[in-house]
Amino acid sequence: MLGVVVALAAVGAGGRFGARAAGLLVDGGASTAPSGLYAAEDEGVGVVDPALGPGPYPELSPGAVSGSLSDAGLDPSWAVSVRDPTSGDEVFDQNGGQAIIPASNLKLMTTTSLLDAVGADTRWTTSVVAEPDGGYTLVGGGDPLLASTESAYHGEGPRPATSQELAERTARALSAQGVTSISLGYDESLFTGPTRHPDWSEGDMEYVNDVSALTIDQGDDSGDPGAAAARTFAEQLTAAGITVDGEPTARTADGSASTVAQVESLPLSQIVQLCLRHSDNAIAENLLRHLAIAQGLPADFAGGVTALEQRMRALGVWSDADSLHDGSGLSGNNRLTSDTLSRIVVVAAGSDDMRAGLAGMPVAAATGSLETRYLDSSSSAGAGLVRAKTGTLDVASTLTGYTPTADGSIAVFTIVINGSGTEARPFLDRLAAALTGCRCAA
Known part of the structure; x- marks a missing residue:
């Protein structure tokens, strides 16, 4: 020993x-x-x-x-x-x-x-962007604490950003433009490679979820945290008055896409x-x-x-x-x-x-x-x-x-x-x- x-x-x-x-x-x-x-x-x-x-x-x-x-x-x-x-x-x-x-x-x-x-003051942004082809993309910026709602977060201290707030900001911006229905993609390409390490056993996943640049409530057990996050966001966007056509699909946001709405993470020091x-x-x-x-x-x-x-x-x-x-x-x-x-x-x-x-x-x-x-x-x-x-x-x-x-x-x-x-x-x-x-x- x-x-x-x-x-x-x-x-x-x-x-x-x-x-x-x-x-x-x-x-x-x-x-x-x-x-x-x-x-x-x-x-x-x-x-x-x-x-x-x-x-x-x-x-x-x-x-x-x-x-x-x-x-x-x-x-x-x-x-x-x-x-x-x-x-x-x-x-x-x-x-x-x-x-x-x-x-x-x-x-x-x-x-x-x-x-x-x-x-210590660094923050990361989760955003929705308008694509040149007319679609919209939810872009993950690697916020590890992005929550679905304030009540869904069980940690102490300051509250993290929420997808609900992002959905409400997005809905207000789109409504002001007369947009009521959109197609939605999601982009988790900031992080690459395997989402779990080969050294980790299935039992280890009790203590860590798949690693992704787009997660809500620290991911889930679906094996596809980006897709799960996009579905949650689509439901919140619909509740805020913007219809999402079909299921969100994976894509990489175009470099010329314009920002519709965004939320910022807690400072790195607090994370x-x-x-x-x-x-x-x-x-x-x-x-x-x-x-x-x-x-x-x-x-x-x-x-x-x-x-x-x-x-x-x-x-x-x-x-x-x-x-x-x-x-x-x-x-x-x-x-x-x-x-x-x-x-x-x-x-x-x-x-x-x-x-x-x-x-x-x-x-x-x-x-x-x-x-x-x-x-x-x-x-x-x-x-x-x-x-x-x-x-x-x-x-x-x-x-x-x-x-x-x-x-x-x-x-x-x-x-x-x-x-x-x-x-x-x-x-x-x-x-x-x-x-x-x-x-x-x-």
Whole structure:
């Protein structure tokens, strides 16, 4: 069984909004965290305090860090990396250079790289265009959160764009032109290639849908999310007073087509925060394709992982042991080192754009994939203080993030246990909580 890397990784294979349990920021949900834990909720910028910045913080003592992990039961087979966020120096390293299965900790790389490439304020547009041949086309712009209606969206925070609003805007524009009936096509050509990865089993599709540039309500199980989205939109357009003749058909919008109506996605910063908080695989794979586009590469799996490697190299967080296959971490063939994972947190802390992602990492005993963890005596010291990305496959459990220590330092960590899945989570949590309770300042 390969070692632990200190870092909080996304729990399990990830979650879809409709399947996750209600939590602190979910409508109608209740926090599992102790009362009085929170300062103030700052919409879109984190839930407990501002995201980790570059410091300065009191320097970490390597000896104290090592002692706290040893006392917490560190196994020599685990991969662990602990860094000082101010200097970026690694103060503890166990198996840190070994290639491990990162599971959903890979999402930290995908999201942080895209924030760096295009900026936290980036938005994507879903539009309806008028074609030269007299038809109309619904054009997908790769908004991973486009909802059918406001009530259909089950996430917390700001509401995403809806196809209902797009249908109403389109109907008003067409009615003003005297148009009451149209033929409708749909264009999802912004993304190319296979819609699911060959490494993903049928069982994996419980945790991710087919990847498309045109989805509504994060797709469905039809195997054709673009067609399903177009049918939903056609029904909404009809309800808004514009008749759609026949079934929508796939097409590529003409370059000279004129825009009739459009809606914009949430800013990338907020999309990333939702992706990390709930370890959302569908969002991650969508963002991987946007990264490929930003790097001038084909918007498919191959182009995405090439773009991700390029960006990781540019950020100085790539090692020769790393190997990428998708953007979500669902593939069991992905490999990263714990050194790589802990380093990305330090790098992100130094950038306004990338730091927006850190604000979305789950909070122990409070939000997202850490909501129901850190509740027993061995890990409760980390409740409300540990902020980390979870990751779980049948063969891997990972955690990457950061925590304040008992004496005012900050410990950035990655902890990885390969060879175990959900049963390894208590060990990860215990080690991270040991850093929270450590008097680790030099």
